[in-house]
Amino acid sequence: MILSFFTRQFNFFDRFEEQVSHAVEAARFFKEVVAQDRVSEEMLSKMAQIEHQGDNVAHTIIEQLNKTFITPFDREDIHTLAKELDDITDMINNIVSRLRVYDITGVDKNLVEFAAVIEQSVRAVARAVGGLRHIKNVRVVFDACVEVNRLENVGDMMRDRMLAELFTTAKDPIVVLKWKDIYQDAETVLDVCEDVVHVVDSIMVKQA
Amino acid sequence: MILSFFTRQFNFFDRFEEQVSHAVEAARFFKEVVAQDRVSEEMLSKMAQIEHQGDNVAHTIIEQLNKTFITPFDREDIHTLAKELDDITDMINNIVSRLRVYDITGVDKNLVEFAAVIEQSVRAVARAVGGLRHIKNVRVVFDACVEVNRLENVGDMMRDRMLAELFTTAKDPIVVLKWKDIYQDAETVLDVCEDVVHVVDSIMVKQA
């Protein structure tokens, strides 16, 4: 199997699994953050640190890609995958920053709901990326991709419901403005997860 | 002519024409929607269905691309074209959803104006994509590309005029917030049309 040929050199599969583990950690921590009354300075730093670690792996992958002649799959796909996995962690970090910048206090049940769906989706992304290592995992990868697509639709409907509710009930335009951004960002995380599995899916098809 | 060599196999040209026909249908239906007092549940479903059909063609194209060794033009261009044609229908669907989520009622003459320009632009995109099939269509394709670029500039000016008017006349910040999003989205459809014809143009140049 061509995929197992690269184990002794720089291992793109190991690095992608490492990168996606930071995304999972970001999603897990995000769930913790939104269950608190407000984003503390410590949470902000911890989230930034997770983001930074993911970023480092992305850089390592792209640097290595630029130096490597033969790669386990399309160079373009490696580049896109590293970049889009990075976007997941980035976007989650963005929401946490925004909660702090907008000085949001109190637990918002909508955001708690979103954080749970985001975690599910990122974990499915991790299964998809983990499965890339071998063509025999095609079923696992495929199921994870379907799940991520499903959760993206769920997120679309959640955001629409939350926005409709927000515009109906909130009296203060500033409140509307803040939460509109936050729910939109939350939904964007699920969009990015879907982008990642599109790449994974297309890598699998090319190997088949 | 290399372009006519692929007629008996999976035909990328046929699929692209099919995909762009869904975009045209979306644009045509959008004009109908904005002429009504409000977005009904039925309009929402019909629009989502058009979007879904376009999405299916995009998936078929990308799936086939991943399985095909020789393609009528650059793989990268096929991928980008399928994705960006999909974005046209997606964006139009987004606006219709937004009209419903924001609970917009009444016919807005600005949006009617935008819908007409969008339809013109998407029809020009269709001419450009349809012309891809043969290098002899270079003039038709080129003219359509110029038209789409022109309409993107028109859209920019329309959005700026509408936003300036909105900020001057609307008293309610929530109203400003809603229509700012809607006009911005409308202009984005024209941006995406321009992205599509950039790809079409570059495919034509490479064939020449």
Place this chain on the structure above:
Amino acid sequence: MILSFFTRQFNFFDRFEEQVSHAVEAARFFKEVVAQDRVSEEMLSKMAQIEHQGDNVAHTIIEQLNKTFITPFDREDIHTLAKELDDITDMINNIVSRLRVYDITGVDKNLVEFAAVIEQSVRAVARAVGGLRHIKNVRVVFDACVEVNRLENVGDMMRDRMLAELFTTAKDPIVVLKWKDIYQDAETVLDVCEDVVHVVDSIMVKQA
């Protein structure tokens, strides 16, 4: 050195230097604009003209790319670089348009601060792009890339500080809405600069 082989034909290095010079001019002019009480019709035209010139160079590069068989570095990188350099000038032009559409008057010290950082970043981008011409410039290019990354972080913090301040002090939601867009756009210029140096960095690594 492979890089110096193309001097007698269409010279991508010359064109990229020309393109980046329009971005520098846009950044320099932007600093001038934000020091004025309001955006005049003349400033709007001048900015649009700079943007148009940059756009023309981008088109020339991409057109030439489509006709050229051998390029000094990856086709994909040339395409991305031309597009993203264009995005810098575009984004600066967008902010100037927005200032006019939103009918902003008076000098905003935050925006003055942002304009200074943007100019620094675009000048560093110019050093990076200028250095591409020869591998011996690797240190200059590398230092410029580091500087652009640093300024992107500075911009993130600036935007967060400005938004937090805006939400705390502004009473009028329309004012919040306008400045939120403007500061966000300003930060996006720095993001785009970072995207550009990522491409430059990866070109340098591949040549090394």
